Amino acid sequence: MVELPRVVIAGRPNVGKSTLFNRLVGSRLALVADTPGVTRDRKEAVCEIGGRKVLMVDTAGLEEAPPDTLPGRMRASTSTAVDQADLVLFVFDAKSGLIPEDRHFGIWLRRKDRPVLVIANKAEGRGGIANAMEAYELGFGEPVAISAEHNEGVYDLMNEIASRLPDEETPAEDEENKPLHLAIVGRPNAGKSTMLNYLLGEQRMITGPEPGLTRDAVSADFEGPDGKLYRVVDTAGLRKRAKVDVGLEKMSTSSSIEALKRAEMAVLAIDAIQGVQEQDLQIARLIEREGRACVIALTKWDAVEDRPDAKKAALDRISISLSQMKGITLVPLSAETGEGIKKLFPAIRDTYEKWNLRIPTSQLNRWFEAALERFPPPLVDGRRLKLRYITQIKARPPTFALFGTRAEQVPETYQRYLVNSLREVFEMPGVPIRIYLRGTENPFKGRD
Numbered sequence: 001m002v003e004l005p006r007v008v009i010a011g012r013p014n015v016g017k018s019t020l021f022n023r024l025v026g027s028r029l030a031l032v033a034d035t036p037g038v039t040r041d042r043k044e045a046v047c048e049i050g051g052r053k054v055l056m057v058d059t060a061g062l063e064e065a066p067p068d069t070l071p072g073r074m075r076a077s078t079s080t081a082v083d084q085a086d087l088v089l090f091v092f093d094a095k096s097g098l099i100p101e102d103r104h105f106g107i108w109l110r111r112k113d114r115p116v117l118v119i120a121n122k123a124e125g126r127g128g129i130a131n132a133m134e135a136y137e138l139g140f141g142e143p144v145a146i147s148a149e150h151n152e153g154v155y156d157l158m159n160e161i162a163s164r165l166p167d168e169e170t171p172a173e174d175e176e177n178k179p180l181h182l183a184i185v186g187r188p189n190a191g192k193s194t195m196l197n198y199l200l201g202e203q204r205m206i207t208g209p210e211p212g213l214t215r216d217a218v219s220a221d222f223e224g225p226d227g228k229l230y231r232v233v234d235t236a237g238l239r240k241r242a243k244v245d246v247g248l249e250k251m252s253t254s255s256s257i258e259a260l261k262r263a264e265m266a267v268l269a270i271d272a273i274q275g276v277q278e279q280d281l282q283i284a285r286l287i288e289r290e291g292r293a294c295v296i297a298l299t300k301w302d303a304v305e306d307r308p309d310a311k312k313a314a315l316d317r318i319s320i321s322l323s324q325m326k327g328i329t330l331v332p333l334s335a336e337t338g339e340g341i342k343k344l345f346p347a348i349r350d351t352y353e354k355w356n357l358r359i360p361t362s363q364l365n366r367w368f369e370a371a372l373e374r375f376p377p378p379l380v381d382g383r384r385l386k387l388r389y390i391t392q393i394k395a396r397p398p399t400f401a402l403f404g405t406r407a408e409q410v411p412e413t414y415q416r417y418l419v420n421s422l423r424e425v426f427e428m429p430g431v432p433i434r435i436y437l438r439g440t441e442n443p444f445k446g447r448d
């Protein structure tokens, strides 16, 4: 029997290890068993993570305790689990931030010399993600911020885990052939199903709906007109849906959000005959909130009479009502005639690359200086804020940390100015950008 890669969840008590375990194992749970001879607190399950079968191991909280006590024995069991791990998920609580115990465990873990991925759990909301980035100081590389309880960032985490597992015997999907995960979203009747059928039908379909992805999710791979692989992820969308206008309530609570979480990019279908409506803008905001890159498909283009006018009206409405989507690529197309579909793919690729962009710190700070000069930071309590330094802390979506004295007091409007300027100067239309403000010492110094 081939030995499965072992992924071990570790961290101090109460950081959310069990919640994460359940999230990762989820309905794919194939087997839960108490490992014989180990304390009842070590749970194991075979599950599928990012297309790889793994043995997920939950451990008891790492605690300082004498070995002859129950916590002590639990620690010994954790230690054994970590020794056997192909990957250790080191979980800490982003809400409380790193505490001394976490740092101790970090040192302890380092001695174990196993691959480690740091997970900042309970990172729902803005503060959480800023705290998450503190964990750089543990020296295990980029922390991944999630909320196990609210199911935020878990899908991205799964992909990250899969990418860090040892190579399979059979060659895994290499980077080049990895399908780009797309969600096609839009309000009812926008032309999503027709576009999907076109893509899956007329283009060469490679695999059918994939069973067992999650409870309801379905996905299908196809080769785009550019010869590259795409995977449409959807929860209900590949099934025939009832043609009822149920509005955003349904859409926002169910399938589209789920699809967005699993996707890397969104194609937002907007009906060109109707033009951009408030509901379309709401969906665009949802995409940005989920941190997904986006291109707009202006559908039913064959039925549009005044094309220049329709396109301009759509662009205008978006730039006025959605500053974060300003300059977004908009591809007019018809799934009925196939017109324009080819142009969708270069747009998707281009935006995808920008979503993955990493801007060198020197370049970033040259922009930063110019931006500050052009429009100096405002006065707060009669004193000017001193902003000193900016660095990119992650991609997908591009996320930045901004340092300076009282940087955390930078008003929303000024943050928006910086984000919009970044997006414009580094040409990232349709890409969500996050900035975190740090009024503290720069923990990233010397990293690049």
Ligand SMILES: Nc1nc2c(ncn2[C@@H]2O[C@H](COP(=O)(O)OP(=O)(O)OP(=O)(O)O)[C@@H](O)[C@H]2O)c(=O)[nH]1
Residues within 6 Å of the ligand: 012, 013, 014, 015, 016, 017, 018, 019, 020, 059, 060, 061, 062, 121, 122, 123, 124, 146, 147, 148, 149, 150
């Ligand atoms: N706010 C928030 N709370 C969470 C999150 N994940 C877990 N929790 C809560 O944190 C508490 C601890 O979660 P557990 O999963 O039991 O933590 P654990 O690390 O397994 O704890 P031990 O078994 O003591 O080691 C519970 O009350 C969870 O509901 C999250 O993402 N956000």
Ligand SMILES: Nc1nc2c(ncn2[C@@H]2O[C@H](COP(=O)(O)OP(=O)(O)OP(=O)(O)O)[C@@H](O)[C@H]2O)c(=O)[nH]1
Residues within 6 Å of the ligand: 186, 187, 188, 189, 190, 191, 192, 193, 194, 195, 241, 242, 243, 244, 299, 300, 301, 302, 303, 333, 334, 335, 336, 337
């Ligand atoms: N003229 C024209 N009509 C289209 C095109 N694409 C879709 N339609 C029509 O628009 C209507 C809605 O299309 P669907 O693809 O079902 O839209 P949907 O977004 O999947 O709708 P829901 O399932 O309700 O969310 C149908 O009557 C289609 O025939 C197109 O490219 N040109």
